[in-house]
Every structure is written in C-alpha cells, then in structure tokens.
Amino acid sequence: MMVSHSPVPQLLMLVFASVLLCACGLVTSTNRAVFVLFDASGTYAKSVPAAARSANLLVSRLQPGDWIGVGQISSCSFSEKEIILQQQLPETPTLANQTQRQVFDKLAAYAGQVKPTKFTDIHGALAQAAFELQQRPEPAHYIVIFSDMIEDLAPRCDTSAIELDLAGITVVASNVIKSDPADPGAYFAMLKDWERVVTEAGGQWRLTSSPDQLPAIVTAQ
Amino acid sequence: MWMARDPLRRVIRQTFFLTGLMFGRWGVWLTGHGRAARLSCSEKIASHRADELADRMIVLEDRIGKRADKLPAEVGTLASRISATTHALETSAAALSSINLNEAAERAVRSALPRVEEGRGVTKVNRAIGATRQAMADQIKLIRPELGVVATEAPRLRVTAEKLAGVEQRFTQGVDLVNRSFTAYEECLRSPDRIAVAGKHSIVIPWLIALLIMSIALSGVFLNFFLIERPMAEIVGESARIGGVGLPAFAAMIVIFLEFVAGVILMDAAGFTRLIPAFHAMSDAGRRVMFWVAFAFLAAFSFLEASLAIVREEIIESQQATEILAGSYFTAPAAAPEATSGAQADGEPVAPAEPIAPAARERASVFGLSLTTTAQIILAVLIPWMLATAALPLETIVRNSVFMLQIAGGFLLLAAGFVCKTIAAALRSVGYFALSVYDLIIFVPLFIEKRFFNGAREEDSGPFRKRKPSPPVAETGAGPELERKLQQAS
Numbered sequence: 018m019m020v021s022h023s024p025v026p027q028l029l030m031l032v033f034a035s036v037l038l039c040a041c042g043l044v045t046s047t048n049r050a051v052f053v054l055f056d057a058s059g060t061y062a063k064s065v066p067a068a069a070r071s072a073n074l075l076v077s078r079l080q081p082g083d084w085i086g087v088g089q090i091s092s093c094s095f096s097e098k099e100i101i102l103q104q105q106l107p108e109t110p111t112l113a114n115q116t117q118r119q120v121f122d123k124l125a126a127y128a129g130q131v132k133p134t135k136f137t138d139i140h141g142a143l144a145q146a147a148f149e150l151q152q153r154p155e156p157a158h159y160i161v162i163f164s165d166m167i168e169d170l171a172p173r174c175d176t177s178a179i180e181l182d183l184a185g186i187t188v189v190a191s192n193v194i195k196s197d198p199a200d201p202g203a204y205f206a207m208l209k210d211w212e213r214v215v216t217e218a219g220g221q222w223r224l225t226s227s228p229d230q231l232p233a234i235v236t237a238q
Numbered sequence: 239m240w241m242a243r244d245p246l247r248r249v250i251r252q253t254f255f256l257t258g259l260m261f262g263r264w265g266v267w268l269t270g271h272g273r274a275a276r277l278s279c280s281e282k283i284a285s286h287r288a289d290e291l292a293d294r295m296i297v298l299e300d301r302i303g304k305r306a307d308k309l310p311a312e313v314g315t316l317a318s319r320i321s322a323t324t325h326a327l328e329t330s331a332a333a334l335s336s337i338n339l340n341e342a343a344e345r346a347v348r349s350a351l352p353r354v355e356e357g358r359g360v361t362k363v364n365r366a367i368g369a370t371r372q373a374m375a376d377q378i379k380l381i382r383p384e385l386g387v388v389a390t391e392a393p394r395l396r397v398t399a400e401k402l403a404g405v406e407q408r409f410t411q412g413v414d415l416v417n418r419s420f421t422a423y424e425e426c427l428r429s430p431d432r433i434a435v436a437g438k439h440s441i442v443i444p445w446l447i448a449l450l451i452m453s454i455a456l457s458g459v460f461l462n463f464f465l466i467e468r469p470m471a472e473i474v475g476e477s478a479r480i481g482g483v484g485l486p487a488f489a490a491m492i493v494i495f496l497e498f499v500a501g502v503i504l505m506d507a508a509g510f511t512r513l514i515p516a517f518h519a520m521s522d523a524g525r526r527v528m529f530w531v532a533f534a535f536l537a538a539f540s541f542l543e544a545s546l547a548i549v550r551e552e553i554i555e556s557q558q559a560t561e562i563l564a565g566s567y568f569t570a571p572a573a574a575p576e577a578t579s580g581a582q583a584d585g586e587p588v589a590p591a592e593p594i595a596p597a598a599r600e601r602a603s604v605f606g607l608s609l610t611t612t613a614q615i616i617l618a619v620l621i622p623w624m625l626a627t628a629a630l631p632l633e634t635i636v637r638n639s640v641f642m643l644q645i646a647g648g649f650l651l652l653a654a655g656f657v658c659k660t661i662a663a664a665l666r667s668v669g670y671f672a673l674s675v676y677d678l679i680i681f682v683p684l685f686i687e688k689r690f691f692n693g694a695r696e697e698d699s700g701p702f703r704k705r706k707p708s709p710p711v712a713e714t715g716a717g718p719e720l721e722r723k724l725q726q727a728s
Contacts, residue, residue: 043480043481043482044478044480045479046477046478047476047484048477070565073565074561078561080476080477081471081475082475082476082477108475109471109475109476110471110472110476110553110557111552111553114556114557114559117560117564118560118563121563121564121567124567
C-alpha cells in the first residue's frame with residue numbers, strides 16, 4: 018500500500034521556525050527614559066511651579082514601562098543629592114496611572130519647597146542626568162531642562178571643562194525664560210551655544226516653548 | 239558564394255531551426271501540461287460538484303422523507319373528508335333517484351279527481367291545478383334537503399380535491415428536484431466531457447459572494463481589534479514591540495485569530511463546513527466533543543472580550559482623570575480664585591484640584607454601567623460569534639480560489655505553449671527566408687558565371703566542376719533527423 022507523505026506539515030514547521038527566528042530579532046522595546054532637570058537658581062526658582070506643571074503634562078503622557086528621573090540644577094549639580102526622584106512606571110496602564118499621580122504629588126512637593134541657589138551648574142546637571150540615563154536599559158533617552166540656560170558656575174565647582182557624553186540622548190530645553198528682554202540677540206546666541214555644546218557631546222538638541230509641545234517631542238517615537 | 243552556401247545553411251539551420259525546434263518542444267510540453275492541468279482541474283471541479291449534489295440529494299431525501307411521514311396525516315384527513323362527502327352525495331343521489339315525479343304527480347291528480355268532479359267549469363280546472371301543485375310541492379319538499387346536501391358537499395369536494403392536487407404537486411416538485419439533482423450527479427460522474435461538466439458549475443459567483451461576506455466579517459474583526467487592543471495592555475503590558483507592532487496590538491490580533499480558529503472548529507464540528515479533513519474521519523461522538531469544546535472556547539472569548547470592554551472604559555477614564563489631574567496642579571480651583579491668585583502670583587504651588595468626577599457617573603447607566611460600556615460589552619460578546627460565522631464563506635473562498643488558480647495556471651501553460659510554438663514557427667520561417675534570400679543573392683552572380691565563364695570553367699579545374707556539389711538536406715547526416723524533429727515539433 019502506498020502511503021503519500023504530504024509536504025505541508027514540514028513546510029508549516031519550517032515557516033513557523035523561520036517566524037520564530039525572525040521574531041526573536043523583531044522584539045524591541047518602546048520604552049523611554051526621561052530625566053527632568055529643574056533650574057533652582059535665583060533667576061529661575063519662581064518659574065519652577067510652571068515648569069513642574071509642564072513636567073506633569075509630560076509625565077501624564079508617558080507610557081507604561083517608561084522611566085522618569087527628576088533632578089535639579091544647583092550650584093554644584095553633579096551629585097546624587099540633587100536627584101529628587103527616580104521612578105519606573107509599571108507595565109500596565111492602570112498601575113502606571115497610579116504611579117503617575119504619585120509622581121505629580123512628589124513634583125508638587127518639590128515645587129512647593131524649592132530653595133533658590135546662588136549659582137547655576139548646568140554642565141554638572143547634564144553630566145549627572147546623562148550618567149543616570151546611561152545606566153538605563155530603555156532604548157530612547159531624553160533630558161528635559163527647565164531653565165533659563167544661563168550658567169553661573171561657582172568658583173569651587175567649575176564644571177565647564179568636563180567632557181559631556183550625550184550620545185544617544187535628546188536634550189530638550191523647555192520653558193527657557195528670557196532674562197533680558199532688551200537683548201534678544203544674547204538669548205539666541207546663548208541657545209546656539211548650548212545647541213553646539215549638546216551636539217558636540219553627541220546628543221540631539223531640541224527647543225520648545227509651549228508646554229503642549231514637550232510631551233509630543235518626548236513621546237513622538 | 240556557392241562554396242559558402244553549405245556552411246551557411248548549416249549555421250542557419252543550427253541557429254534558427256534548432257532554436258525553433260527547442261521552442262517547438264517547449265510549446266508541445268507546455269500545451270500538454272496545460273491541457274492536463276485543465277483536465278485535472280475540471281475533474282476536481284466535477285467531483286466537487288458531485289459531492290455537493292450528493293449532499294443536496296441527501297438533504298432533499300431527508301426533506302421528502304419528512305414530508306412522506308407527514309403525508310398519511312395530511313392525506314388521511316382529506317381522504318376521510320372525501321369519503322364523508324361522497325357518502326352524503328351518494329345518499330342524496332339515492333334519495334333523489336327514488337323519487338318519481340311523474341308518478342307522484344299523476345297519483346296526486348288522480349286522487350284529486352273526485353273532488354274536481356264536484357266543481358264546475360273553471361273551478362274544476364283550478365282545483366286540478368291546485369291539487370297538482372300541492373302534490374308537486376310535497377314531492378319537491380322531499381327533494382330539497384338532498385339538493386341542499388349536494389350543494390354543500392360539492393364545493394367541499396372541490397376544495398378537498400384542490401388540496402390533494404397541491405399535495406401531489408409539492409410532492410412531485412420535490413421528486414423532480416431529486417431527479418434533476420440525480421441526473422446532474424450522474425452526468426458529473428459519468429460524462430466523458432469533464433471540461434463541459436466543470437463549466438456548468440459556477441466558481442466565480444459563489445467566490446465573489448463569499449468574498450463579500452468575508453469582507454464584512456473582516457470589518458467586524460477590525461472593529462473588534464480596536465475594542466480589545468487598549469485593554470490588552472493590562473494583560474500583556476505595553477512596553478514591547480514585535481516587528482514594529484505594539485505588544486497589546488499583537489496580543490489582540492492573536493486573540494482574534496484564536497477566536498477565528500475556534501469558530502472554524504465549531505463550524506466544522508457542526509458539519510456546516512469541511513475545512514479540517516480530520517473531522518471527516520472522526521466519529522459523531524468525537525465531533526460532538528469538539529463542537530462543545532469550541533463552543534466553550536468561544537463563550538470564554540466572549541466573556542474575555544466583555545471583561546476587556548469594561549477594562550477599556552476604566553483605562554480611558556483613569557487616563558483622562560490623570561491628564562486632568564496633571565493640568566490641575568498649580569492651577570487655582572474655580573471655586574476660590576481669590577484665595578489662590580496670590581499664591582499663583584508668587585509662583586507657589588497650589589494643591590491639586592480633585593480629579594473631575596468621570597462624566598460616565600452622570601450619564602445614564604444599565605446595571606451600574608454606563609450606556610457606552612454596555613454597548614461595548616454587547617458588541618464584545620457578539621463579535622466572537624459573528625467571527626465564527628466567517629468560517630462559512632472561508633471554505634468557499636479557499637476551495638474556489640484553488641480552482642481559479644488551477645484554471646489560471648492551466649491557461650497560462652497553454653498560452654506559454656502557444657507563444658513557444660509561435661516563436662518556433664517564426665524562427666523556422668526566418669531560417670527559410672534567410673536561405674531563400676541568400677539563394678536569391680547568389681543566383682545572379684552564379685547565373686552570370688555559368689553563362690559567360692562556362693567554357694573556361696570546363697577547362698579549368700575550378701571548384702564548380704571539380705567540387706562535389708553539396709548534398710541536399712535530405713542526404714546529409716543531420717538532415718532527415720532534423721526534418722523529423724521539426725515535423726514532430728510542428
């Protein structure tokens with residue numbers, strides 16, 4: 018008696034194995050790690066609540082599984098003491114919502130008790146944020162700076178010469194207030210300078226003035 | 239040029255004729271396989287048609303059987319009614335036939351005659367007439383009930399007869415249908431012209447109808463996907479992508495596929511489709527088990543989707559509340575603007591306003607759920623079952639697509655065979671044409687040479703006299719073989 022062997026099961030197994038092999042390489046993460054920096058210098062401390070509101074909007078748009086870190090720009094920012102919170106949102110939407118509300122509370126508490134500092138160490142803060150982000154496994158890294166971007170380094174904490182490594186990091190400057198309305202040129206020149214600093218350090222520079230734009234930039238990918 | 243003629247012919251033969259031969263053989267091969275493919279496909283269509291007709295005959299037989307079971311009850315009533323009517327008519331006819339009007343009238347007149355004699359003239363006649371009328375009226379009074387019976391029973395008989403005719407007609411129609419199906423079945427089985435048999439069976443129209451139904455079912459799938467994609471994040475998380483597709487979307491697609499598979503198994507186990515060959519070999523008990531397993535799975539999927547509909551609403555409300563809360567921090571509550579305006583001006587943070595109560599709580603509700611959620615739940619419960627019905631057109635789509643592909647493949651082979659044969663014929667023609675042109679070109683110089691230099695050539699040992707003329711094609715070694723092959727190819 019002749020027994021006919023259909024090639025279909027073998028073909029299906031082959032296709033299934035190929036799909037599995039391909040799928041192993043196709044599984045990627047969509048999460049992002051965001052480090053928010055608040056400028057606590059005397060010229061910006063009053064704007065911190067407004068900045069915290071923008072940060073809230075940003076946090077509310079983060080996806081489950083994203084990571085959020087918050088630090089402040091102080092006189093000497095490259096320090097663990099300047100880190101306000103680090104929080105990973107849970108994987109599921111409901112728990113993530115609960116955690117987001119906890120983050121709102123922490124941001125509100127910080128904005129309520131922020132004390133102005135004498136100096137502004139933006140380089141150190143960037144280095145601190147970059148260092149924290151480089152420890153994170155998320156594929157997309159962002160640093161969001163709420164500052165007037167005017168650096169005023171303390172004599173005993175001169176970080177202007179440190180080598181920043183912002184590779185793979187997008188630096189978003191938000192709510193950059195104009196400290197001298199009489200000199201727009203200086204403002205734009207300062208922004209150009211910071212863009213150069215960031216891009217030379219391997220990062221990407223983005224600027225946004227509207228709070229609505231910030232979540233769109235960070236969650237675009 | 240004469241010297242070059244023979245090698246040139248060989249070159250032309252090898253270039254054009256051999257290539258033509260190759261194309262010719264390809265053409266023959268392709269045509270043969272195309273015809274075989276068409277025949278094979280027609281055979282499959284005919285056998286499928288035979289299967290369908292066999293199924294149909296079984297259904298019709300079953301229907302006629304049921305009809306036949308009901309027939310005694312239907313016809314029995316009619317028969318007893320006919321019997322009663324006939325009996326009544328018979329009795330009436332007997333009664334009517336027993337009455338002799340002539341005799342009765344005569345008897346009445348005779349009995350009235352003594353009284354008539356007592357009168358005179360016109361009175362006599364009037365009395366006679368009255369007596370006769372009375373006698374006739376008495377007799378007709380006897381007939382009238384029988385006539386009434388006839389008048390009543392005759393229409394009943396007609397109605398009963400019509401009903402019987404209707405029963406017969408329906409029965410005949412059923413039998414005719416079976417006969418027609420059986421004739422078509424016989425034709426499918428025995429007719430030698432398989433292509434003609436297959437041609438009678440439409441493939442495209444059922445395929446198009448099935449495609450339309452499947453498209454509608456797929457739009458339901460699309461809707462279902464958007465309903466369950468978001469809440470699936472609660473089950474599988476939301477942080478990964480597979481091939482560029484988010485994990486919840488991927489999981490939602492898998493759930494839909496599983497629902498579809500459960501639907502296919504349900505329909506196959508119920509005997510509506512024949513997509514899974516294993517079910518044909520399975521016992522009735524096994525199929526029943528598979529049916530209930532698939533039913534249970536679909537019910538579970540319905541429950542899952544209903545739960546996901548509720549979760550979806552909760553997620554949306556929670557996210558909206560979070561976004562509102564995010565904006566409400568550092569913003570003055572509407573109730574006490576003056577109390578917070580100072581704080582705002584100073585840039586101090588303001589306590590967050592209470593998250594706005596979900597609007598759903600204010601909306602109409604069914605069993606404590608908002609109308610939107612209820613609608614989503616109903617949709618979510620129904621869609622898996624609707625998806626199961628998509629298995630019905632799937633069988634037609636799969637089978638008829640295979641048939642259509644086979645038919646198209648057969649025609650493609652035939653078309654390719656035709657093209658190859660045409661190329662072969664063209665190449666042979668070009669070869670003959672090239673030879674003819676060459677002969678035409680060399681004809682004039684050869685003619686001049688033969689005409690004017692013939693004498694000199696005869697004395698010389700030129701190539702035209704000394705050289706053995708090239709043999710005709712038929713005499714060369716390759717000639718007959720080549721000619722035979724060319725004839726075969728053509």
